[in-house]
Amino acid sequence: MCFGCSERNPIGLKLKFTMDGDKCRTEFVAGEEHQGWNGYMHGGLIAALMDETMAWWLWFKDISIMTAEMTTRYSLGVPVNIKLTVESWCEEEKRDRLFFMAARIILPDGKVPVTAKAKFLRIDPEKL
Numbered sequence: 052m053c054f055g056c057s058e059r060n061p062i063g064l065k066l067k068f069t070m071d072g073d074k075c076r077t078e079f080v081a082g083e084e085h086q087g088w089n090g091y092m093h094g095g096l097i098a099a100l101m102d103e104t105m106a107w108w109l110w111f112k113d114i115s116i117m118t119a120e121m122t123t124r125y126s127l128g129v130p131v132n133i134k135l136t137v138e139s140w141c142e143e144e145k146r147d148r149l150f151f152m153a154a155r156i157i158l159p160d161g162k163v164p165v166t167a168k169a170k171f172l173r174i175d176p177e178k179l
């Protein structure tokens with residue numbers, strides 16, 4: 052029951068993803084239960100949104116991975132109760148094992164309040 056994408060996780064984000072060319076996308080409207088400061092989304096949940104969107108880019112390619120490292124740049128607060136678009140893409144791949152991914156959040160007015168970069172490592176899901 053993935054916190055990010057399972058429909059059955061009662062406290063999950065229930066994200067749904069699409070691939071459009073080389074980008075993976077989802078949309079999300081944060082509610083008051085997702086706040087840190089009043090009116091703004093909690094930073095840890097913002098990171099989860101982006102982590103999940105990068106993971107799904109790889110999942111669409113049938114690649115099972117774990118997040119090995121992630122950095123997030125918070126340039127503006129992310130307001131609750133507005134539609135957020137999250138998109139991710141792959142910047143580089145090494146030895147078919149290490150994937151350098153990037154993601155960003157886009158507000159309805161086109162501003163980009165948060166960007167992220169992450170390294171994902173291919174895993175054998177049988178060994179989890």
Ligand SMILES: CCCCCCCCCCCCCC(=O)SCCNC(=O)CCNC(=O)[C@H](O)C(C)(C)COP(=O)(O)OP(=O)(O)OC[C@H]1O[C@@H](n2cnc3c(N)ncnc32)[C@H](O)[C@@H]1OP(=O)(O)O
Nearest residue numbers: 053056102103106107110116117118119120149170172174
């Ligand atoms: C129905 C549909 C459901 C679909 C769900 C789909 C979505 C799923 C949702 C997903 C949820 C969202 C996602 C989540 O939330 S994933 C959850 C959060 N992440 C984790 O819990 C990861 C925990 N860590 C591990 O499991 C291991 O450490 C991993 C698997 C990452 C590597 O352990 P492993 O033992 O395999 O590797 P190794 O240590 O032998 O190293 C191997 C090589 O890699 C290099 N290396 C290592 N680290 C880094 C680094 N940071 N930068 C650069 N390089 C790095 C290392 O130097 C070495 O290179 P070399 O010496 O070979 O040259």
